Amino acid sequence: MAEMELRVKKQASKLLALLTQQHTKQFRKNFLDMHFYEQGQFFLSLDAQQRKQLYQIMAPDEIGDMFDTLQGDEIDGSLLLGEMDLKYATDVLDSMYDDNAADLLEYLNKSEVDRYLKLMPEADANELRGLLHYDTETAGGLMTTDYVVLRQDLTVGAALKSLRKFARTAETIYYLYIVDDSNDLVGIMSLRELFTHSEKAVLNTVMAQNVISVYVDDEQEEVAQVFRDYQFVSLPVVDHAHKLVGIVTIDDVIEVIDDEAQDDYSKLAGVDVDESDTNPVKAASKRLPWLITLLFLGMITATLISHFEVLLSQASILAVFISLITGTAGNAGTQSLAVAVRRLSFGNEHTKKLFGLLSKEFITGILIGLVTGFTIFLVVGIWKHNFVLGLVIGLAMMVAIFVANLAGSLIPMLMDKLGFDPAVASGPFISTLSDLTSVLIYFNIASLFMGFFKGM
Numbered sequence: 001m002a003e004m005e006l007r008v009k010k011q012a013s014k015l016l017a018l019l020t021q022q023h024t025k026q027f028r029k030n031f032l033d034m035h036f037y038e039q040g041q042f043f044l045s046l047d048a049q050q051r052k053q054l055y056q057i058m059a060p061d062e063i064g065d066m067f068d069t070l071q072g073d074e075i076d077g078s079l080l081l082g083e084m085d086l087k088y089a090t091d092v093l094d095s096m097y098d099d100n101a102a103d104l105l106e107y108l109n110k111s112e113v114d115r116y117l118k119l120m121p122e123a124d125a126n127e128l129r130g131l132l133h134y135d136t137e138t139a140g141g142l143m144t145t146d147y148v149v150l151r152q153d154l155t156v157g158a159a160l161k162s163l164r165k166f167a168r169t170a171e172t173i174y175y176l177y178i179v180d181d182s183n184d185l186v187g188i189m190s191l192r193e194l195f196t197h198s199e200k201a202v203l204n205t206v207m208a209q210n211v212i213s214v215y216v217d218d219e220q221e222e223v224a225q226v227f228r229d230y231q232f233v234s235l236p237v238v239d240h241a242h243k244l245v246g247i248v249t250i251d252d253v254i255e256v257i258d259d260e261a262q263d264d265y266s267k268l269a270g271v272d273v274d275e276s277d278t279n280p281v282k283a284a285s286k287r288l289p290w291l292i293t294l295l296f297l298g299m300i301t302a303t304l305i306s307h308f309e310v311l312l313s314q315a316s317i318l319a320v321f322i323s324l325i326t327g328t329a330g331n332a333g334t335q336s337l338a339v340a341v342r343r344l345s346f347g348n349e350h351t352k353k354l355f356g357l358l359s360k361e362f363i364t365g366i367l368i369g370l371v372t373g374f375t376i377f378l379v380v381g382i383w384k385h386n387f388v389l390g391l392v393i394g395l396a397m398m399v400a401i402f403v404a405n406l407a408g409s410l411i412p413m414l415m416d417k418l419g420f421d422p423a424v425a426s427g428p429f430i431s432t433l434s435d436l437t438s439v440l441i442y443f444n445i446a447s448l449f450m451g452f453f454k455g456m
Contacts, residue, residue, distance in 0.1 A: 336408030373398030
């Protein structure tokens, strides 16, 4: 990986020198020899003036091929398109795959979008308008209309001719989607299967009729789950009349999975891990509400500790182990939370059975608590020469870990059952809740054995 990154950096450095020195012919050759992804990374490193130089050298369709590899959060569509001549920008959009062009137009205002669409061929403009109509986080928002569709009454030979005609503009040709006269999705074939049949065979006699598809308004998480389960490279999208309206390709689903993982991590951490604001004030304003909420929960813990001041004054040694017990329990709760959220994200029915999950976490919590509690019992007993104190710390830690472990699993599962996002039960929240329960458990157990270490 490091070797590849070094090679790309050297290429980018050489390209930048050629661009700066206006060696147009050599620049074009080197640029077009690069993979589209590498072209995109080079493009992202340029300033506005250098980008304008690039537009003068490269044709719109060449820039469009590169833009197809860029993710929406990497570029400002309004800024980049605004740097170009209006006709040039329109040609760039028209050369891109429809779903990627729609992503680029998504954040533009309506008048800007209309300005570009009016200059496009009517059919292409209508395709983009249709895609922009869908919610971005649904199958409709993910899908492309650049795919190969074949009628069921075609022969394999006719299908191959049609494929040659449309393959250049299709985003993928690995799967061929077959429809009837009403555009209802009735079958599917892989490119490999098409080549293995006689050219005289009719598609409706050789196609697979059990087609897995998603509805246009299905949530993107559900679409990603189908890809994960069936290991597809593309997936047809139908409306509720079962008419084929587009396909979702694996590259878009990888972005969804990445975004969902990032979103879950942000919620687990109680912060937006993808903060793009360089302004510290804005960054702080996003983090403060959650921290203030946790601060008040922490105050409850502090109040609880103050309630046991008399106990602490009689055995100050107990204060030494407060952070140890609360910290360990909090870590156990966060681990359990992460596992529960991950299981729920898969959506498998057996993982969503409340009793099954709770029983597993019940046993896991007991095992972890027993081992950790016994370990700290020995350590404290030997260290302080008081095995009763060690027993108190060990028991408190065992019960606190068990409760935190159970809470870490129970809370996200209950939220999922109630229809809320389980990742909202974040790590900081579980840790703070564990602090509260751990302190309560610790001091109540300690009060039962005060006579054995009073005055320590």
